[in-house]
Amino acid sequence: MWGTLPENVGTFQDLDGLMEFITVVVGLWFLAAMAMIIGFSLMFKAKPGVKAQYIAGNTGKQVGVLLGIVAAITMFDFMIDIRNVPLWNTIKMQIPAEGDQVGVLAKQWTWVFTHKTKAGNVTTEMFNDAGEYSDSANGAPKLHVRTGTKTIYSLNSEDVLHSFKINALRVTMDIIPGRTYKGWFEAVKPGTYDLACAEICGRGHGDMAGRLVVHTPDDYDKWVKAKGVTKADSAPKGVVVAHNAAH
Amino acid sequence: MSALTNDMRTATGVITRSNTGIPSSRLAMWFLLGGEVLIFGGLLVSYMMGRLAHPEWAEEAHHTATTIGFINAIILLTSDLFVVMAHADAQRKDGASAAKNIMITVALGLAFLVIKGFEYSHEISAGLTIHKSVFWAYYYLITGIHGSHIVVGIIALTLVARTAKRGEQLQRVETAGIYWHFVDMVWLIVFPLLYIAK
């Protein structure tokens, strides 16, 4: 796919395969149709003395050509869907029984991530204790996960629609206020990846940046020990995130 | 000036040429009511989905006055009868008596609105306002929009009665009558939904 999809660091690798398969199928049909358009336009340019042929597409054979092309396209589309349904079911329907629990709370223009760890709940968010608001890259709240175990996230919103989107993991799920949505992913490659709100949620929709930090398992335990000990689970505000001038 | 005019003379007055066998005014009314079915349909479907998902709304619904709803239903059905009589008069080219029947229909429509007004004031004074719960929001919205269609019907029928009294444009009597029957059909479903399914 022109090599432009960002690297997929999660376990949903088949999604990339599906998208490339669609592009190949659809690209073939596009080239065929364009070849017909350009070909017919050039082949049948008006030449003096040559009359047009009276083809009104009302005979069985002519209509057969048209319906044949469309039947072939539809057959390819159903092949795409046959690959699509199992993927969709595993991602959206089969939520694994055990895995790291993460609570994602979206509110008008920030994220609050609550990690359920051995040392209790660790919350990371963008507002610091003074309630000031920051939007710069390093101020973005971070969601900490580890490789090798599935992460089960539950999505809540305080006010309006938001959407939990991590491009690197191919994860997108809208968050509806009043409902708690559950989803899962499993990260494979350690690193820091972008996390964004994909549903318009007002003036600060462009400031709702977040980061997904993928640790190796022991690195994750170090993080939990460092954060877990100092911030007991009862404290509502966990890691103090450095902040910049208010927006 | 085109030789072929769109007009064609029929029993109740001048109507446009009609390939489908339905005069254009009535055909347009059928299309308009098709759209109206969807408007009321969208509203009532949202309400029904709400009722099925919220058993607690049934308690709220206990406070709706079934008897008043029933009386209003009878009023509307009777007004339908007079509209049909007006249409019969129009077909006999008797504009005056058609106008009389229409004015009876208008009177019954106004009676419906007056009763509805009392019902509203009684409910609001009993604290069942639109803010009380989403059920009451739907109740006021559904009966309000139905009521506004009754008002539009009353205005239309009054205008039709004025021209019918002079014996002109008699085909309007039937078209306005069809609109009035539709508004009554809407009440036929609103009544059970709000007043009986408790």
Place this chain on the structure above:
Amino acid sequence: MAIDAKVDLKKARMTWAMLVGTMTISYLAAKFMGHGSTVSTVVFSIMVVQWLILASQFLHLNVEPKFVWGLWISSVFFVAVLFILSYFDVWNHQGINWCRGAADCVQLNEPKSF
């Protein structure tokens, strides 16, 4: 294909009587037999009958060209499509991967295994 179907007043009065009669039946049924689901289904089926009577007699759809029935049936069908296809998501208290208030799902609770 009647441009102007002749209105038969006797039949109109009979239709009126039937409509008022059925309406009274549903009212009395609701009044005295409570508002359970059986009464509701009875009343709604009466309503459908009332619709058909009113449409065929007062709107004289019985003599109108068939495509007007088609228009109305398709508009009611589209309303039913809206109901059926959006009923599963709207207002419900929970679904496969979501739940609603605190009662149904504790924040960060153990997810139900599937």
Place this chain on the structure above:
Amino acid sequence: MGSSHHEPTFTEKYIFPLDHKNIGLQYLLTAMFMACVGGFLAYVFRMKLAWADAPVPLVGDVDGGLYNSMVTMHGTVMIFWVAMPTLIAAFGNFLIPLMIGADDMAFPRLNRLSYQIFLLSAIILIASFFVPGGSASGAWTFYPPLNSSKIVDGVVEMHNGGVYWGGNLWILAVALEFASFLLGGINFMTTTLNLRTKGMGLFQMPMSLWMINIASLVFALSVGPLVAGAIMMLSDRMVGTGFFNPELGGDPVLFQHLFWFFGHPEVYVVLLPALGFFADIIPVFARKPFFGYRIVVYFTLFLGALSFIVWAHHQFQAGIDPRMANYFTITTIIISIPFGVMLFALILSLYGGSIRFTVPMLWAISGVAEFLVGGITGIHLGTSASDIYFHDNYFVVAHFHYTLFPATFFGAFAAITFWFPKWFGRHLNEGLGKLHWMLTVVFFNGIFIPLFITGLNGQHRRIYDYKAWDEMNTPAQHNLNVIATICLLGLLATQLVFLLNFFRSWASGPKATANPYNATTLEWAAASPPPHGNFDKVLTVYRGPHEYSVPGAKEDFSPQWIQ
């Protein structure tokens, strides 16, 4: 029957016209003005996207709220106030009576009233820019609770005090626009069904009439639930009821379903007339009949019915039940069948023709080709699993511009350049027409192919400045956005070429005869421009609409109205 038979005075002719041709002209000119408004809005947010830190010339600083309102109003204006009036109302009004041999619409006064309601809705929409709090800025889909109980900056609660008029006027304007197109659509369908001249059965009608009428019927039958949703939304905003407010027991997903139940048929309502114009223009310049007239008509009726069961593919990731997504993916694939039939019928209509590349033909062929790109990228989004990545990112934006832009602008330009001689009695300048076509095609692709690539890279929608994301803040994304913005400036400039050509030719273009293209449909039997009352004699239709190069006929075209 209303159409006064004396020669109409100036006001009757131009200010309050009853004649369907002048009402169509009013719709066309209003839509052209609104297209300029929509284009200006696109200019503002594209400049902000390309150079996020610099203030936008002519506008100054653009923050999140202003950016969102520009994006919201661009979507609203372009769909409801440019696409629908041009394709359905302007050409519906002009073509329907002429193509069926009638002297005017069935209800001229209702026709005039629906334009006046439309004009009022346009004025209210423009006014909503200048009310305190600015215009609506919660996306043209107007999802609650952002648009129903929370103001965009989440500070001022809506219903207790800070009434936010931008959104209210938006709902009012859209509701009036719906009323205008409901009345207009009813007028079109009644006229087409009842006023056809002798000999014109439903299958002797040109394809444009089929498409405009199916679009009007689909619109009339799909707009209802959204009108109910808009009334519920208005009462949520102004009275504080809880239909969509989760805090008061409401459910936001309900509005999404009511909106998209209307939303998806709406995009076919916008598209079908354009395909109808292409289907009527290609035979004229290929001098051969349209390929598979009956098959395309049946499949379009099938499409109209299908468009009502497809809507939730807009909501795959929006929290609907995942099992429903599997169902809607299948219906989305089924609905691509009628499109395959219509597009390949248009392509096969070129086969065996003797094609002259006049400006309308260029617009028609390139319109079909560009729409093809939009159609094929729909499969990426219609397949639920692949939509996970593409949901709400620029791939979606590029997809729907490749479907809406060819339908709205290629369709409208094809129709304007084709029927201009008939409508105004003068010819457009061929050279300017070809220049305008070439530049528009180049710049249109120049905007949206880069957006496809930024979408593949993962750029999310409706975000005014990507500083906060490392993956989006790369030079590659920045350059692609700059290219798209520069091409947009080029596209806007090219439209001046069209406006110049349009108004200059209207004033002083070379005179046109009654049938300059030797076409066969009924409108070419009237004079150019057709007088009040259109035809001077009763027309009888003897054959189908596209009878070109009939074997054994003297001329290579046999008009419908000649024995």
